[in-house]
Amino acid sequence: MIRLRFDGERYWVSDDDLDLYGVGDTIADARQDYWLAAQDYYADLSANADRLTSRLQVHLEVLQRVLLAEEKT
Numbered sequence: 001m002i003r004l005r006f007d008g009e010r011y012w013v014s015d016d017d018l019d020l021y022g023v024g025d026t027i028a029d030a031r032q033d034y035w036l037a038a039q040d041y042y043a044d045l046s047a048n049a050d051r052l053t054s055r056l057q058v059h060l061e062v063l064q065r066v067l068l069a070e071e072k073t
Helices: 027-047 054-072
Strands: 002-006 011-015 020-024
Touching: 011 027, 020 027, 027 054
Parallel strands: none
Antiparallel strands: 002 011, 011 020
8 A cells, every 4th residue: 555644844655565665845756756766676676586585576576567567658
């Protein structure tokens, strides 16, 4: 589940399922920061795909689907 939160100073976009978050002065900034975190996480998981636990393998599969869908848009 993706959540959006404002703490009085910054916006936060967080993903409970993947344990990722992004922070920014605007919603767009927080979203962009989250997207960069997701791309970095995907790169790390991909680089270690043959050594992932089952939970991390699921994360990799979810990110593959999301990134593939994003490329098509």
